Amino acid sequence: xxxxxxxxALVLRLISLNQSLWLDxxxxxxxxxxxxxxxxxxxxxxxxxxxxxxxxxxxxWSLVFGTSEIALRMPSVIFGVLTIWVVYKIGKSKLxxxxxxxxxxxxxxxxxARMYSLVTLLVSYLVYWFxxxxxxxxxxxxxxVGMTDYPALLIIPVFWILAEKDWKKLAISHLPLAFSxxxxxxxxxxxxxxxxSVGASWSALLGETNFKNVALIPVKFILGRISFDNKNxxxxxxxxxxxxxxxxxxxxxxxxxxxxxxxxxxxxxxxxIGFKISIFSYFRLIFVLPAFYILVxxxxxxxxxxxxxxxxxxxxxxxxxxxxxxxxxPKFHREDWRGLVNFVESQKKDKSITLFVADSNMEAxxxxxxxxxxxxxxxxxxxxxxxxxxxxxxxxxxxxxxLKSKVESLKYQKVGKYDFNGxxxxxxxx
Numbered sequence: 001x002x003x004x005x006x007x008x009a010l011v012l013r014l015i016s017l018n019q020s021l022w023l024d025x026x027x028x029x030x031x032x033x034x035x036x037x038x039x040x041x042x043x044x045x046x047x048x049x050x051x052x053x054x055x056x057x058x059x060x061w062s063l064v065f066g067t068s069e070i071a072l073r074m075p076s077v078i079f080g081v082l083t084i085w086v087v088y089k090i091g092k093s094k095l096x097x098x099x100x101x102x103x104x105x106x107x108x109x110x111x112x113a114r115m116y117s118l119v120t121l122l123v124s125y126l127v128y129w130f131x132x133x134x135x136x137x138x139x140x141x142x143x144x145v146g147m148t149d150y151p152a153l154l155i156i157p158v159f160w161i162l163a164e165k166d167w168k169k170l171a172i173s174h175l176p177l178a179f180s181x182x183x184x185x186x187x188x189x190x191x192x193x194x195x196x197s198v199g200a201s202w203s204a205l206l207g208e209t210n211f212k213n214v215a216l217i218p219v220k221f222i223l224g225r226i227s228f229d230n231k232n233x234x235x236x237x238x239x240x241x242x243x244x245x246x247x248x249x250x251x252x253x254x255x256x257x258x259x260x261x262x263x264x265x266x267x268x269x270x271x272x273i274g275f276k277i278s279i280f281s282y283f284r285l286i287f288v289l290p291a292f293y294i295l296v297x298x299x300x301x302x303x304x305x306x307x308x309x310x311x312x313x314x315x316x317x318x319x320x321x322x323x324x325x326x327x328x329x330p331k332f333h334r335e336d337w338r339g340l341v342n343f344v345e346s347q348k349k350d351k352s353i354t355l356f357v358a359d360s361n362m363e364a365x366x367x368x369x370x371x372x373x374x375x376x377x378x379x380x381x382x383x384x385x386x387x388x389x390x391x392x393x394x395x396x397x398x399x400x401x402x403l404k405s406k407v408e409s410l411k412y413q414k415v416g417k418y419d420f421n422g423x424x425x426x427x428x429x430x
Contacts, residue, residue, distance in 0.1 A: 002088050009084045009101035013077045013110045015327045018069050020338035025113040026364035031055050032062040046190045053147040054115035076117035080110025086124040087290045096297035104224020104322030109286055116286050119149040123287040130159055139173035146177045151284045154266035207281030209274030218242055220282040224322035226332050241318050248299030262291035336420035337364035344388050345369050352386035358397040377403045382410050387428040
């Protein structure tokens with residue numbers, strides 16, 4: 001039965017669900033609580049880099065369940081568990097479902113208040129309806145994919161390559177997407193223009209095509225978002241895991257054209273686009289992970305019986321290593337804005353302020369302290385008892401430490417540096 005695997009998937013996705021929001025999730029919370037449905041489309045979306053569907057879903061959800069950390073993340077949990085069900089239906093394999101259920105990367109993004117869990121579910125269903133030749137449902141899910149995340153549309157060439165005699169029905173199924181994009185196109189062009197205008201530092205962060213980002217795809221797909229302080233140990237684990245998974249993929253190479261195309265073609269296209277537009281990052285390609293696990297499971301099934309259990313245990317062990325490390329070790333959790341805000345606000349005096357190097361990085365702080373005294377660099381002046389200088393992504397917004405230099409030129413003394421899982425703040429006093 002698939003039911004125990006779905007229960008396992010749900011349980012794993014509920015562990016540590018209440019960890020601190022990070023900046024992008026705080027943006028989701030802000031949109032859900034400060035914009036109505038129309039404003040999400042007309043005011044917020046033009047300045048964002050994504051289609052609006054996920055934000056509309058979260059807005060509707062938040063009106064009922066609120067915007068706590070758990071409430072914001074529960075839709076992604078639900079989408080993640082449903083994805084396991086679709087993997088089972090597509091691959092006709094409980095092992096594939098089990099591997100997807102325990103995947104460290106799928107678990108991570110099933111716990112994030114962003115669109116990646118939703119788009120993975122939608123693409124999985126899209127493949128399912130393509131296999132079943134249910135063209136009306138295929139057209140609906142193609143529209144939903146296109147209004148959730150742009151990179152996921154790189155799945156479309158897969159269907160054209162494999163449609164064979166159904167290309168007319170496939171073409172007609174694109175009409176709802178084409179119709180919606182006829183109206184959405186001006187917004188998309190504004191978003192694209194913003195994406196092309198980002199600086200080199202932003203491009204590197206967002207996902208340009210380079211050797212590192214190429215190498216990260218198999219590593220993160222297999223191990224999830226973890227690493228080890230001992231880089232030699234980490235490298236050894238990566239090599240062993242990649243050899244095991246690579247061998248199993250090789251064993252599945254016959255008669256699975258759809259799944260291989262699903263896995264490879266979007267990655268290749270994203271890499272090519274990534275030379276111009278910064279979209280090439282493993283988490284933006286998470287929608288191909290179901291194909292990855294279906295192929296790995298098929299590779300295991302193609303082995304002779306004594307080896308089936310050994311390799312199944314090895315792959316499951318790698319999955320559990322990655323997922324348990326993420327779930328149980330706090331340093332692998334998200335940025336700890338909650339801990340930082342609680343600490344800083346408890347230490348502040350009456351004449352204190354928290355300064356950011358850019359106004360666009362304040363959502364997470366505002367989420368945890370709506371009435372806190374925070375500001376951008378324009379608020380710097382003499383006379384504060386304390387200045388708490390946020391160093392978040394300063395390499396991008398303030399690479400020359402201009403704000404830090406201005407603070408110190410006003411005779412403030414740096415008396416402390418505090419790191420909350422990647423969110424760093426410096427404390428200055430007069």
